[in-house]
Amino acid sequence: MAYVHNFSAGPCVLPQAVFEEASQALLNFDNLGLSIIEISHRSPSFVAVMEEARSLVKELLEVPDGYTVLFLQGGASMGFLTVAYNMIRNQKKAAYVNTGAWAKKAAKEFSFVGELDIIASSEDKNYSYIPKNIVAGSDYDFLHITSNNTISGTQYKDFPTSDTPLVCDMSSDIFSRKINVADFDIIYAGAQKNMGPAGTAVYIVKESILGNSSIPIPTMLDLNTHYSKDSMFNTPPVFAIYASMLNLRWLKKNGGVGHIQNVNEKKATLLYNEIDNNPLFEGTTAIEDRSTMNATFLLKEAALTDTFNKMWQEANISGIKGHRSVGGYRASMYNALPIESVMELVNVMKELTEKHG
Amino acid sequence: MAYVHNFSAGPCVLPQAVFEEASQALLNFDNLGLSIIEISHRSPSFVAVMEEARSLVKELLEVPDGYTVLFLQGGASMGFLTVAYNMIRNQKKAAYVNTGAWAKKAAKEFSFVGELDIIASSEDKNYSYIPKNIVAGSDYDFLHITSNNTISGTQYKDFPTSDTPLVCDMSSDIFSRKINVADFDIIYAGAQKNMGPAGTAVYIVKESILGNSSIPIPTMLDLNTHYSKDSMFNTPPVFAIYASMLNLRWLKKNGGVGHIQNVNEKKATLLYNEIDNNPLFEGTTAIEDRSTMNATFLLKEAALTDTFNKMWQEANISGIKGHRSVGGYRASMYNALPIESVMELVNVMKELTEKHG
Numbered sequence: 001m002a003y004v005h006n007f008s009a010g011p012c013v014l015p016q017a018v019f020e021e022a023s024q025a026l027l028n029f030d031n032l033g034l035s036i037i038e039i040s041h042r043s044p045s046f047v048a049v050m051e052e053a054r055s056l057v058k059e060l061l062e063v064p065d066g067y068t069v070l071f072l073q074g075g076a077s078m079g080f081l082t083v084a085y086n087m088i089r090n091q092k093k094a095a096y097v098n099t100g101a102w103a104k105k106a107a108k109e110f111s112f113v114g115e116l117d118i119i120a121s122s123e124d125k126n127y128s129y130i131p132k133n134i135v136a137g138s139d140y141d142f143l144h145i146t147s148n149n150t151i152s153g154t155q156y157k158d159f160p161t162s163d164t165p166l167v168c169d170m171s172s173d174i175f176s177r178k179i180n181v182a183d184f185d186i187i188y189a190g191a192q193k194n195m196g197p198a199g200t201a202v203y204i205v206k207e208s209i210l211g212n213s214s215i216p217i218p219t220m221l222d223l224n225t226h227y228s229k230d231s232m233f234n235t236p237p238v239f240a241i242y243a244s245m246l247n248l249r250w251l252k253k254n255g256g257v258g259h260i261q262n263v264n265e266k267k268a269t270l271l272y273n274e275i276d277n278n279p280l281f282e283g284t285t286a287i288e289d290r291s292t293m294n295a296t297f298l299l300k301e302a303a304l305t306d307t308f309n310k311m312w313q314e315a316n317i318s319g320i321k322g323h324r325s326v327g328g329y330r331a332s333m334y335n336a337l338p339i340e341s342v343m344e345l346v347n348v349m350k351e352l353t354e355k356h357g
Numbered sequence: 358m359a360y361v362h363n364f365s366a367g368p369c370v371l372p373q374a375v376f377e378e379a380s381q382a383l384l385n386f387d388n389l390g391l392s393i394i395e396i397s398h399r400s401p402s403f404v405a406v407m408e409e410a411r412s413l414v415k416e417l418l419e420v421p422d423g424y425t426v427l428f429l430q431g432g433a434s435m436g437f438l439t440v441a442y443n444m445i446r447n448q449k450k451a452a453y454v455n456t457g458a459w460a461k462k463a464a465k466e467f468s469f470v471g472e473l474d475i476i477a478s479s480e481d482k483n484y485s486y487i488p489k490n491i492v493a494g495s496d497y498d499f500l501h502i503t504s505n506n507t508i509s510g511t512q513y514k515d516f517p518t519s520d521t522p523l524v525c526d527m528s529s530d531i532f533s534r535k536i537n538v539a540d541f542d543i544i545y546a547g548a549q550k551n552m553g554p555a556g557t558a559v560y561i562v563k564e565s566i567l568g569n570s571s572i573p574i575p576t577m578l579d580l581n582t583h584y585s586k587d588s589m590f591n592t593p594p595v596f597a598i599y600a601s602m603l604n605l606r607w608l609k610k611n612g613g614v615g616h617i618q619n620v621n622e623k624k625a626t627l628l629y630n631e632i633d634n635n636p637l638f639e640g641t642t643a644i645e646d647r648s649t650m651n652a653t654f655l656l657k658e659a660a661l662t663d664t665f666n667k668m669w670q671e672a673n674i675s676g677i678k679g680h681r682s683v684g685g686y687r688a689s690m691y692n693a694l695p696i697e698s699v700m701e702l703v704n705v706m707k708e709l710t711e712k713h714g
Contacts, residue, residue: 001385001390002390003390004389004390004391006391006395008395008396008397010397010592011394011395011396011397011398011592011595012395013395014392014394014395019383019384019392019394019395020384022383022394023380023381023383023384024380026376026379026380026383027376027377027380028358032361033358033359033360033361033673034361034363034675035371035376037368037371037376037379037553037554037555037600038363038365038368038369038370038371038376038554039365039368040365040366040367040368040676041555073430073431073432073435073556073594074430074431074435074577075430075591075592076591077576077577077590077591078430078431078435078577080576080577081575081576081577081578105576108576109575109576109577112573112575190592192592192595196394197394197395197595197596198394198398198592198593198594198595198596199430199556199557199594199596200556216469218438218466218469219434219437219438219462219465219466220431220434220435220437220438220466221438233434234432234433234434235367235368235432235547235549235555236555237430237555237556237594237597238368238549238554238555238556239554239555239556239596239597239600240556240594240596240597243394243596316390318391
């Protein structure tokens with residue numbers, strides 16, 4: 001079968017080696033004669049998977065001492081509520097930055113526990129940029145940001161710095177670039193971009209924040225519940241964690257986060273250069289805030305839409321339709337997307353211009 | 358490799374056909390040239406999976422009109438909080454029956470939103486029976502029960518009937534026997550017994566209860582959020598739902614719930630007869646409340662423990678160690694466990710008695 005260039009925004013492409021090993025493990029995992037999905041989550045074989053997954057996160061992101069790693073359920077959407085409950089303090093007030101639909105949803109959940117202020121927003125320009133010079137004063141319990149905005153294609157290049165604890169939804173760019181974990185009190189991320197398949201979310205949590213909420217926390221939303229049970233308070237999403245572990249192993253084997261960051265920058269440069277230099281296309285975001293993960297762009301001549309769509313489909317390119325709120329195209333270039341796929345897209349864009357430009 | 362008789366309490370045995378088809382789908386799903394875990398959850402191929410899974414639940418359990426089926430995350434543990442939020446009404450008071458560790462955990466979550474009464478309990482005899490003649494008066498918003506108690510091995514044979522709305526955690530026996538869905542306002546269940554792999558939970562919800570809570574509900578805990586988006590409000594746990602769908606297809610193909618109920622009763626009778634007739638063993642629960650899913654039993658002569666453990670391990674039997682709170686043994690006989698596995702266990706029990714009884 002022809003290789004499909006999978007530019008999906010998430011769930012998204014993962015390494016072929018992950019599909020192959022997971023496929024085998026569904027038939028016979030760890031030479032037990034049992035499938036990965038029929039063994040007890042308390043069995044030594046799965047406990048080893050969970051511990052390897054947690055320790056790979058620590059190693060790949062150089063997580064400092066005093067932080068714990070948890071694999072939970074509910075995606076980042078449940079994370080919005082979880083971080084609100086776990087970070088609320090005596091001021092019962094939090095600062096959120098609104099850089100898009102997901103940031104807005106995150107902010108909404110804080111309203112169930114306290115008072116929120118949107119201290120910066122790019123809603124005025126359809127979220128096409130990242131607000132600069134963000135400062136959250138000490139009258140806030142914490143500041144919440146969204147590192148990469150999948151829909152609009154923007155990404156923080158620097159994170160706000162202040163004494164106010166920083167909480168970050170890193171769903172769509174975690175493991176894509178080096179970060180300084182010590183800058184954050186909680187980093188959380190749905191798995192289904194660079195970590196693994198849909199069905200789990202990773203939390204990197206400063207241990208000293210646990211148990212300090214100013215309101216009672218329901219059991220499953222309390223990060224301390226999961227921390228105290230090594231991320232096994234209740235049955236974890238076994239397969240999603242296993243496949244994430246395989247993917248993190250792949251990342252380590254292939255040079256780790258520093259190396260993949262270089263590759264990601266190369267892929268993004270290749271595509272953005274074409275967007276900027278090809279007279280038929282234009283980007284939709286502020287150049288300095290462009291995401292290396294999700295490139296959003298428009299075809300300037302609407303009359304060529306059908307032609308272009310046919311061309312990239314014939315080239316086995318998949319998943320580049322833009323989100324309805326931005327329109328046009330969105331090419332998601334997560335870690336496992338080969339640079340050859342970006343080259344193929346660029347070739348199709350060039351070909352369109354040669355034939356119809 | 359020798360066949361392993363998998364008596365795990367959950368995650369547990371699923372049909373071999375499910376492992377095989379899921380294994381293939383990880384390499385090439387729906388002939389797309391893509392893995393099931395790299396496609397968009399909004400793609401027609403996955404939307405079809407979600408819709409087939411929801412409609413198989415309706416068909417297999419004869420769910421009447423006016424009920425919806427949702428596949429969410431967080432297991433039954435998140436369900437404890439979810440049902441509390443969605444079923445609390447003006448009395449802000451709920452009745453819970455305490456039949457074991459999971460029932461107790463369910464009750465605890467209601468305390469975050471309202472006042473709870475444990476109106477019946479079997480804690481006095483280590484949860485070895487199901488309280489009878491349970492009546493929750495009209496001063497309660499709802500009555501909560503746990504249909505099957507995995508740890509202690511007890512199961513409701515009849516459900517309480519009253520005008521008070523009934524909510525049931527059916528995690529460990531859903532799809533194992535016929536039920537009358539119309540008796541319940543919400544049935545919820547973690548997948549990892551008879552539905553599929555760990556990582557999703559099914560909710561069968563009377564639509565008329567939606568939107569009637571007396572307190573504000575955080576977005577992800579509001580069943581209405583998921584109902585209004587056809588169970589796709591946020592990225593669902595794609596693989597767990599896919600494998601559940603395959604398993605429900607298998608159940609339908611193999612005679613449905615009525616047929617599997619007969620098989621389950623045969624398997625349980627076979628094992629309980631041996632427990633009762635073999636002088637070396639004894640059951641731990643009231644005979645009339647015995648679970649068809651989880652049989653708990655003790656070896657009367659402690660001196661034979663090592664011998665027995667060695668014998669069943671040599672027979673490729675796995676997962677029958679009892680929960681620490683009950684001790685002894687627990688044989689879980691979920692839908693996909695072949696009757697031959699039960700026969701093998703019974704043979705080992707007989708052999709122990711012949712040689713050492």
